[in-house]
Amino acid sequence: SQKIEQNSEALNIQEGKTATLTCNYTNYSPAYLQWYRQDPGRGPVFLLLIRENEKEKRKERLKVTFDTTLKQSLFHITASQPADSATYLCALLTGGGNKLTFGTGTQLKVEL
Amino acid sequence: DTGVSQNPRHKITKRGQNVTFRCDPISEHNRLYWYRQTLGQGPEFLTYFQNEAQLEKSRLLSDRFSAERPKGSFSTLEIQRTEQGDSAMYLCASSLGGFAEQYFGPGTRLTVT
Numbered sequence: 001s002q003k004i005e006q007n008s009e010a011l012n013i014q015e016g017k018t019a020t021l022t023c024n025y026t027n028y029s030p031a032y033l034q035w036y037r038q039d040p041g042r043g044p045v046f047l048l049l050i051r052e053n054e055k056e057k058r059k060e061r062l063k064v065t066f067d068t069t070l071k072q073s074l075f076h077i078t079a080s081q082p083a084d085s086a087t088y089l090c091a092l093l094t095g096g097g098n099k100l101t102f103g104t105g106t107q108l109k110v111e112l
Numbered sequence: 113d114t115g116v117s118q119n120p121r122h123k124i125t126k127r128g129q130n131v132t133f134r135c136d137p138i139s140e141h142n143r144l145y146w147y148r149q150t151l152g153q154g155p156e157f158l159t160y161f162q163n164e165a166q167l168e169k170s171r172l173l174s175d176r177f178s179a180e181r182p183k184g185s186f187s188t189l190e191i192q193r194t195e196q197g198d199s200a201m202y203l204c205a206s207s208l209g210g211f212a213e214q215y216f217g218p219g220t221r222l223t224v225t
Contacts, residue, residue: 004154032211043116043203043216044155089154097210098168099145102154 002027006090006103013080014111021075021106023090028101032093033066033073037086038105044089048075080110114138116217118204124223125194132190133220137206144187145214146179147203148172155203161187194224 005024013019023033031052036044050057050066050073057064063076077084087107091100117136125131137144142163147155158177159169163184173179176194181187191198201221205214 034213036216041219041221043205043219046213046215049213091154093211095168098160099157100147100155100214101157104152104154 002101004028004090004092004101004103006088006106008104008106010107010109012109012111015081017080019077019080019084019108019110021088021090021108023073023075023103025071025092025103028071028092028094029068030092030094031097033064034091034093034100035062035064035073035075036089036091036102038089039086047088077108080108082110082112085109116204116206116215118202118217118220120220121218122221122223124225127196127224128193130190130192131194131222132188133202133204133222135187135189135204135217137186137204138215139185141206141208141215142184143207143209143212144181145205145207146187146189147205149201149203149219150199158189191222194222196224198222199224 003026034049035047038044048064050064061078065074087105089105090103094101119134145160146158149155158173159179161181176192179189201219203219205216207214
C-alpha cells in the first residue's frame with residue numbers, strides 16, 4: 001500500500017541548533033515533493049518544492065534533499081529559532097500533478 | 113490581502129443539517145482544491161477544479177458532498193445530512209496550473225453535534 005511517513009513524535013531542539021525532519025514514502029513515484037509549515041488552527045503554508053531530478057534545494061535557512069532511490073526527503077532548518085516552532089508537512093504531488101498527498105506531519109518545538 | 117479566503121471560519125451544526133462553505137482563491141489561479149484535515153493528520157484531498165470543470169473527486173467525497181466552481185472563480189462545498197464523522201477542518205487551496213505550489217486558505221472548522 002502507499003504510505004508517506006513522518007516522525008509522529010515531536011522534535012524538541014534548542015535555539016540555534018539545526019532541526020532535521022524526515023519524510024519516507026513507499027509505493028509512490030512522485031515527480032515533485034513539497035514541504036509545508038502549519039501553525040495551529042491555520043492552513044498549511046508552502047515552503048519548498050523539489051523535483052525528482054534535483055538532489056538538494058535551499059532557501060534562506062531551509063534545505064531540502066530528495067533521494068528517489070531511498071524514497072526519502074530530509075528537511076533541515078539551520079540556526080533554528082522559537083518562531084520556527086510549528087508542524088511541518090511533507091507532501092507528494094501525485095495523480096499527474098493534480099493533487100497533493102500529505103504525510104501526518106512532525107511537530108517541531110524550538111526552545112530557548 | 114490577495115490570499116485564499118474561506119468563509120465561514122467556524123461552523124457548528126446539528127447532525128442531519130446541510131452546510132455550505134465558500135472559498136475565494138487567488139484571482140489569477142486556475143486550479144482550486146478542497147482538502148479535509150482531522151486532528152493529528154495531514155490534509156486529505158477531496159476534489160479539484162481547473163477553471164469551472166471539476167476534474168477529479170476522491171473516494172472520500174461521498175454522495176452527500178458536492179462542490180461547484182461557477183464561472184471558474186469562487187467555489188462552494190456543500191455537505192448534506194451532516195454526520196458526526198464530518199467534523200473536521202475543510203481547507204481550500206489554489207494554484208497556477210498543476211505541478212505548482214498550492215496556496216491554502218485558513219480553513220473552515222466544522223463541528224457536527
